[in-house]
Amino acid sequence: xxxxxxxxxxxxxxYEGITSAVQGLDGVSRVRDLREQVGPILTxxxxxxxxxxxxxxxxxxxxxxxxxxxxxxxxFARRKExxxxxxxxxxxxxxxxxxxxxxxxxxxxxxxxxGGALAPSSTSRSATWRRTCASCRGSRGTSSxxxxxxxxSSARC
Numbered sequence: 001x002x003x004x005x006x007x008x009x010x011x012x013x014x015y016e017g018i019t020s021a022v023q024g025l026d027g028v029s030r031v032r033d034l035r036e037q038v039g040p041i042l043t044x045x046x047x048x049x050x051x052x053x054x055x056x057x058x059x060x061x062x063x064x065x066x067x068x069x070x071x072x073x074x075x076f077a078r079r080k081e082x083x084x085x086x087x088x089x090x091x092x093x094x095x096x097x098x099x100x101x102x103x104x105x106x107x108x109x110x111x112x113x114x115g116g117a118l119a120p121s122s123t124s125r126s127a128t129w130r131r132t133c134a135s136c137r138g139s140r141g142t143s144s145x146x147x148x149x150x151x152x153s154s155a156r157c
Contacts, residue, residue: 002029067107071099 007022009015015033023031075082085095 067103070106071103074099074102 007018009018015035019031019033022028082095
């Protein structure tokens with residue numbers, strides 16, 4: 001296997017000068033420019049990120065509408081109590097505060113349940129990743145830069 005050298009540019013716009021400078025060096029058989037292969041992948045990732053953010057925005061909007069509707073239904077169910085409180089002279093804050101606190105407690109319990117449901121999944125993934133990368137580093141020595149495998153080797157982590 002021939003030696004391979006990976007060059008990562010600090011400014012990707014200056015690739016032409018680097019390509020021409022490296023192409024003329026002794027022992028360089030070819031220079032592979034991966035922008036054509038990686039470009040569509042990066043475009044797809046950008047589109048997927050945009051769609052995911054849009055979907056997340058819609059889900060946040062749906063959650064807010066759901067909470068608002070829940071508060072309205074709770075107020076409607078207790079309309080007689082609210083009417084009596086208004087007749088007695090209770091302030092708007094005093095009337096609305098129990099409903100807002102109920103929504104807050106419900107949201108906190110929901111976040112705790114969702115976090116508890118997702119915690120084992122994220123913990124096992126990060127442990128697997130750490131174990132895999134540690135075994136790769138142990139078989140090759142320490143790796144401090146790119147690529148994560150020694151020059152001339154095709155083993156990847």
